[in-house]
Amino acid sequence: MKLRVNGTDHEVAAPPEMPLLWVLRDLLGLTGTKFGCGISQCGACLVHVDGKPRKSCMTRAGAVEGKSVTTIEGLSPDGSHPVQRAWAELDVVQCGYCQSGQIMAAAALIAANPRPTDADIDQALDGQLCRCGTYQRIRAAVHRAAELNRESRP
Amino acid sequence: MTTPADPARRVFLKQAGLTAAGLVIAFHVPSGRRASAAEPAAPAPAALPPPNAFLRIGTDDTVTVLLAHSEMGQGIWTSLPMLIAEELDADWSRIRVEHAPAAPVYAHTAFGAQMTGGSTTTWSEFDRYRQVGAAARTLLLQAGAQRLGTAPSDCRTENGAVISGERRLRYGELAADAAKLSLPATVALKDPKDWRLIGRPTRRLDTPEKTDGRAVFGLDVKLDGLLTAVVARSPTFGGRVKSFDAAAARAIPGVRKVVQVPSGVAVVADHFWAAQAGREALKVEWDTGAGAPADTPAMLAEFRRLAGLAGKTATTAGDAPAALAAAKRTIDAEYVVPYLAHAPMEPLNCTVRLGPGQCEIWTGTQFQTMDQAAAARIAGLKPEQVTLHTTFLGGGFGRRATPSSDWVSEAVHVAKEAGAPVKTVWTREDDVRGGYYRPMYLHRVRVAVGDDGLPAAWDHAIVGQSVLAGSPFESSYAATGVDPSSVEGVADSAYLKGIAHHRVQLHDYRSPVPVLWWRSVGHSHTAFVMECLVDELARSAGADPVEYRRRLLAGHARHLGVLNLAAARAGWGAPLPAGRARGIAVHESFGSFVAQVAEVSLDGGRVRVHRVVCAIDCGIAVNPQTIEAQMESGIAFGLGAALHGAITFKDGRVVQSNFDDYEVLRLAQMPRVEVHIVPSRERPGGVGEPGTPPIAPAVANALAALTGRRLRELPLRPGA
Numbered sequence: 001m002k003l004r005v006n007g008t009d010h011e012v013a014a015p016p017e018m019p020l021l022w023v024l025r026d027l028l029g030l031t032g033t034k035f036g037c038g039i040s041q042c043g044a045c046l047v048h049v050d051g052k053p054r055k056s057c058m059t060r061a062g063a064v065e066g067k068s069v070t071t072i073e074g075l076s077p078d079g080s081h082p083v084q085r086a087w088a089e090l091d092v093v094q095c096g097y098c099q100s101g102q103i104m105a106a107a108a109l110i111a112a113n114p115r116p117t118d119a120d121i122d123q124a125l126d127g128q129l130c131r132c133g134t135y136q137r138i139r140a141a142v143h144r145a146a147e148l149n150r151e152s153r154p
Numbered sequence: 155m156t157t158p159a160d161p162a163r164r165v166f167l168k169q170a171g172l173t174a175a176g177l178v179i180a181f182h183v184p185s186g187r188r189a190s191a192a193e194p195a196a197p198a199p200a201a202l203p204p205p206n207a208f209l210r211i212g213t214d215d216t217v218t219v220l221l222a223h224s225e226m227g228q229g230i231w232t233s234l235p236m237l238i239a240e241e242l243d244a245d246w247s248r249i250r251v252e253h254a255p256a257a258p259v260y261a262h263t264a265f266g267a268q269m270t271g272g273s274t275t276t277w278s279e280f281d282r283y284r285q286v287g288a289a290a291r292t293l294l295l296q297a298g299a300q301r302l303g304t305a306p307s308d309c310r311t312e313n314g315a316v317i318s319g320e321r322r323l324r325y326g327e328l329a330a331d332a333a334k335l336s337l338p339a340t341v342a343l344k345d346p347k348d349w350r351l352i353g354r355p356t357r358r359l360d361t362p363e364k365t366d367g368r369a370v371f372g373l374d375v376k377l378d379g380l381l382t383a384v385v386a387r388s389p390t391f392g393g394r395v396k397s398f399d400a401a402a403a404r405a406i407p408g409v410r411k412v413v414q415v416p417s418g419v420a421v422v423a424d425h426f427w428a429a430q431a432g433r434e435a436l437k438v439e440w441d442t443g444a445g446a447p448a449d450t451p452a453m454l455a456e457f458r459r460l461a462g463l464a465g466k467t468a469t470t471a472g473d474a475p476a477a478l479a480a481a482k483r484t485i486d487a488e489y490v491v492p493y494l495a496h497a498p499m500e501p502l503n504c505t506v507r508l509g510p511g512q513c514e515i516w517t518g519t520q521f522q523t524m525d526q527a528a529a530a531r532i533a534g535l536k537p538e539q540v541t542l543h544t545t546f547l548g549g550g551f552g553r554r555a556t557p558s559s560d561w562v563s564e565a566v567h568v569a570k571e572a573g574a575p576v577k578t579v580w581t582r583e584d585d586v587r588g589g590y591y592r593p594m595y596l597h598r599v600r601v602a603v604g605d606d607g608l609p610a611a612w613d614h615a616i617v618g619q620s621v622l623a624g625s626p627f628e629s630s631y632a633a634t635g636v637d638p639s640s641v642e643g644v645a646d647s648a649y650l651k652g653i654a655h656h657r658v659q660l661h662d663y664r665s666p667v668p669v670l671w672w673r674s675v676g677h678s679h680t681a682f683v684m685e686c687l688v689d690e691l692a693r694s695a696g697a698d699p700v701e702y703r704r705r706l707l708a709g710h711a712r713h714l715g716v717l718n719l720a721a722a723r724a725g726w727g728a729p730l731p732a733g734r735a736r737g738i739a740v741h742e743s744f745g746s747f748v749a750q751v752a753e754v755s756l757d758g759g760r761v762r763v764h765r766v767v768c769a770i771d772c773g774i775a776v777n778p779q780t781i782e783a784q785m786e787s788g789i790a791f792g793l794g795a796a797l798h799g800a801i802t803f804k805d806g807r808v809v810q811s812n813f814d815d816y817e818v819l820r821l822a823q824m825p826r827v828e829v830h831i832v833p834s835r836e837r838p839g840g841v842g843e844p845g846t847p848p849i850a851p852a853v854a855n856a857l858a859a860l861t862g863r864r865l866r867e868l869p870l871r872p873g874a
Contacts, residue, residue: 015407018427026382026425031374032367034548035426036499037582041813044499072367079366087365091357091779094787095227096364097371097499097548122822129813131499131549132227133790135824137783 001065005030006074016062020054021045023061024071032072032100036129043128046101047071053108055127072100075107082152083107086145094132102128102138110146208254208286209238211294215314215326217242218250222260222279223270224520225253226498226547226554227787228842229780230275231360234283236777240351241287241344242294244325245314251359256522256542267523271555271671273744273840276776280838281343288341290332297331298323346774346835355779360546372518372545375505375577381410383568383578384429386436387418390806391589392443392666395419402435412436413571417560420568426579447806448667450594454490457596457617457663461488465615465659468636468645472655477611481602485690489599491679491868492800494592494672495816500548501585504565507575508533513540517562518547520555524626528559532566551791552671553590557625560590560668586816587808591801592672593619593663595640597683602655607695608705611655614644618679619669620662636660639671643680643743643847648710649688667803673791674843677743681847682796682854682868685739689855690864699738699855700726713740715832716749716769723830724751724767734764737856739848745839746772747832750789752825752852754860759873761797763825763853768845770829773836781841782829788845789827794819796850798869 003010005028014023024030024047033056036044040058047056048070075081079088083106086092093099102125109116109124116124121142130138210218219238225231235249254260260268263278291311298316299306301323309318316323346352363369388394398419400412408428413420421432446452478484504517506529513533519525522542530537547554565578580588595618602611620637622628631637636645637660644650645658672678692702700721707713717740720726724736733755740749753765768785775781798817802809810816850868857872858864865872 022425022427026427029376030367031370031376034371034499035373035501035579037813039582039812039814042499042582075366079362084365088357088361091361091783093358093361093364094229094783095225095499095547095549096360096369097546099364100367103365125821128821129499129818130821131497131551131791131818133787133794133819133824134783135790135819135821136786136827138821139824 001061003061003065003069004067005069006071012061014061016060018061019057020047020059020061020064020069021056024056030071030073034097034100036098041127041129042098043101043105044098046104046128048104048108051108051111053105072104075103081107082148083110083141083145085148086141089144090137090141092134092137092141094134098128098130102130106138106142106145109142110149114146114150116142116146208283209290211290211325211329213326213329215245215248215324216250217244217248217314217325218252220252220254222254222262222268223275224518224544224547224550225360226270226518226520226550228275228784229358229777232356232358233276233777233780234279235359236351236356237280237283238287240349241284242291243311243313244287246351248314249359253544256526256540256544261523269523269555270520270550271552273842273844277745277838277840284343285341288343289337292338292341293332293335294325294328296335297328301328301331352774352776353778356777357779369546371500371548372503372505372516373500373548373579375516375545377505377507377575379575380505381422381424381572381574381576382426382429383420383422383572383576384426384433384581385415385418385420385564385568385578386433386438387584387588388440388443390440390442390447391668392445393440394443396439396441398439399437402437403432406432406435411572413568415564415567415571417564417567420571420578422568422572422574422576429579430581442806443666445666448665448803449805450802453594453665453803454596457594460617460661460663461596461598461615463661465661466635468634468641468658468660469650470657472611474611474613474655474657477655478600478602478613481611483603485601485603485694487599487687487690487866489597489683489686489866491595491682492802493594493667494795494799495586495801495810496551496553496590496672497585497813497816497818498547498549498551498553501582502553502561502580503577504562505575505577506565506569508569511535511539513566514543515540515562515566516543516545517565518545518550518554519562520547520550521559524557525559525562528563529566532563533570551673552675556590556670557627582813583811586801586810586812589668590670591667592678593621593669595679597679599683599687601687601691603691603694607691607697609653609691612650612653613656614658615661616641616644616658617661618663619665619667621669621671621675623662637662639676641680642676643741644684647684648713648742649684649706652706673788674743674846677741677843677847678792681739681741681743682850685741685848685851686854686864686866689737689851689858693858698727703740712747712771713742716740716747716771719769719830719832720749720751720767723769723828724753726751735856735860737852737854737859739851739855741847743840743844743847746770746841746844748785748844748848750848750852752849752856754853754856756860756872761853761857761870761872763793763823765826765828766849766852768827768829769832770841770844771832771834772839772841772844773834774838775831775834776838778831781831784841785829785845786827788843789849790819790824792846792849793823793825793853796853796868796870797823800869
């Protein structure tokens with residue numbers, strides 16, 4: 001099976017029903033995408049497929065053949081995506097385990113909605129669990145990321 | 155006697171090779187010294203021991219700090235380096251951080267074993283890490299003076315350099331010379347008025363790698379030839395494998411081996427997905443274990459029966475039963491809290507590679523010394539032959555500190571039976587159903603109310619499973635038979651100290667259900683009970699809950715400090731929109747004092763918490779940024795449990811299985827949290843846990859104010 005991940009084409013020896021999460025982690029070594037629940041309930045595994053947020057634990061690898069997959073490793077070459085910058089500014093992370101999914105969800109949100117409200121954020125990130133309780137900072141950082149994103153546009 | 159251990163040395167030597175030269179400093183603090191969390195350790199002795207690896211200075215000017223404790227979100231990756239950098243006058247931008255290997259030199263200064271827990275890291279390292287920095291600075295200063303041909307008294311240090319007049323030598327240039335000098339007998343620490351880093355809000359050092367996918371958690375460990383295992387465990391606690399049929403499992407592509415281990419049957423495969431599919435195909439027959447199967451209603455009935463019997467006395471003063479018998483008015487209340495899973499975001503996992511005379515382990519653990527010893531026993535090695543690499547922890551909350559080293563032990567068994575390096579991975583279902591819960595507790599309390607509306611006598615029975623029973627720590631309370639972690643927050647309550655007649659009794663409930671400390675341990679239930687009861691008393695006396703607490707806590711300055719601060723910042727007493735109410739709670743735990751005011755409303759039977767104002771007095775605030783984040787964190791953790799958390803049993807099995815039926819707090823439920831830190835020069839207390847206990851009672855008290863109805867059970871179900 002051919003998979004395009006972070007701009008690179010990979011030939012993967014995996015059955016099409018294998019979840020994308022485990023193809024990324026165990027076959028491609030892209031461990032930034034996390035396993036938290038396996039049933040699309042926690043969002044730790046969220047990636048972008050053709051720019052749209054997808055929970056990779058419940059996405060069959062075969063379903064993304066020919067599509068473009070972006071993981072946290074491919075979000076920016078140097079940690080400079082507006083969401084990553086906002087996360088640093090607001091000191092969001094704690095244990096950090098859920099943050100790849102949070103950041104990918106936030107990046108998808110501000111790409112689709114340049115001025116998200118609190119309600120938009122609550123809705124878009126509702127499926128992203130964090131046991132450290134970084135939610136307040138996440139909310140603030142999404143606003144800040146949207147701001148940085150707007151500033152960076154020509 | 156603490157001596158440098160091989161693993162620590164190896165790491166130093168390896169790194170020294172990389173950095174060409176290095177300076178290594180460590181200090182001996184007598185191990186085995188115990189201090190309760192409420193009594194921070196006395197200053198460490200000034201005697202400076204042979205060097206070891208707390209600190210390395212590279213020729214490239216990097217200052218690498220080795221953490222004796224585990225970073226699991228609480229921020230010590232930043233606050234411990236701050237202690238060293240403060241005294242070292244280091245260039246903060248050149249600080250690097252690593253987890254230390256497992257070795258005796260990294261033993262907890264109060265507990266004598268390498269571990270992270272009890273909100274102890276900052277206060278227990280407050281002296282040791284500052285001394286490391288001060289001693290290194292002394293040596294660098296000496297080396298710099300020698301190089302410059304001047305006296306140390308003519309030199310000063312600043313931002314990673316030794317300076318004399320116009321001349322300046324970077325630490326990296328001096329590290330090799332400094333390493334040859336002998337340690338001074340003592341070092342002087344800075345006067346707090348000269349601190350530049352301690353007390354300054356400082357951003358986390360682990361953000362870059364935790365926002366770009368590079369951070370390595372246990373689950374992310376990669377090794378050549380590494381296989382992945384999942385284990386089929388007994389569906390009932392205490393059950394054992396009777397027999398199993400692995401034919402279908404072995405037929406799954408990618409499955410390499412199916413092996414029996416003491417905890418069950420492990421399916422070992424090329425990757426997780428094959429291992430999981432193999433486990434699903436596995437047929438196992440179980441011996442369900444002795445005794446009645448766990449069943450929540452039956453357990454609760456048994457708790458109620460036990461509460462009526464005489465228990466073990468945790469504390470007593472005057473004659474509470476007689477005073478109650480003679481009382482004109484009493485309040486009788488029963489409070490119940492459920493079993494809870496920790497559910498850290500990273501499911502448990504452990505990677506083990508065995509070789510001749512050696513065992514290497516990679517895992518996110520809070521209990522290095524115990525895990526190393528457990529692995530050594532299973533592998534037939536000495537502890538020092540076990541190299542333990544601590545990865546980042548994807549949350550801990552107590553679950554990654556098991557006296558039984560359950561998941562590490564299992565992983566060593568799996569690797570041994572598989573004859574290959576194996577990463578044993580738990581699924582979320584394994585985590586939710588695998589035990590080691592915060593125990594269920596029932597409190598039955600009778601309070602005699604005097605004519606002044608204040609409590610005149612207090613008789614308090616607590617029923618629940620002891621966390622320490624059956625562990626190596628059980629001997630620590632053999633004299634009384636009362637596990638202090640079951641009664642903390644009640645037996646030592648500031649409220650009870652002022653009541654002439656009081657008694658606290660404990661009833662131990664024994665069960666095969668494994669239990670464990672869960673963020674804030676006993677305080678996770680005792681603060682709920684005490685703070686709700688005091689609220690009940692205030693309301694029955696027709697008093698304002700803040701004013702009533704002020705009367706009961708007279709003389710307890712630090713309780714009053716946070717109580718008054720939280721009340722003031724929350725606008726206690728000021729009008730609220732219709733349908734909203736405030737509740738307050740104040741509680742001391744782990745050497746710190748926290749008060750919280752919660753503002754709540756009800757939305758079709760669902761509790762909405764809009765705002766939480768939190769005041770904390772944790773003594774010296776090393777990194778206010780961390781403290782603020784930990785208050786937000788503790789509140790979110792406690793609020794999730796207060797609104798949703800319950801593990802229940804039916805026919806011996808755990809009813810819940812994953813985040814769909816074991817709900818935790820979600821983003822939309824996160825209140826606006828405001829944190830206020832009381833300025834203090836007291837020695838530091840804990841911050842990882844003290845934010846959790848007050849939130850459940852603050853919310854419950856707000857609901858009582860809103861509805862007039864008192865909820866005495868967690869989770870809070872106002873619609874029930």
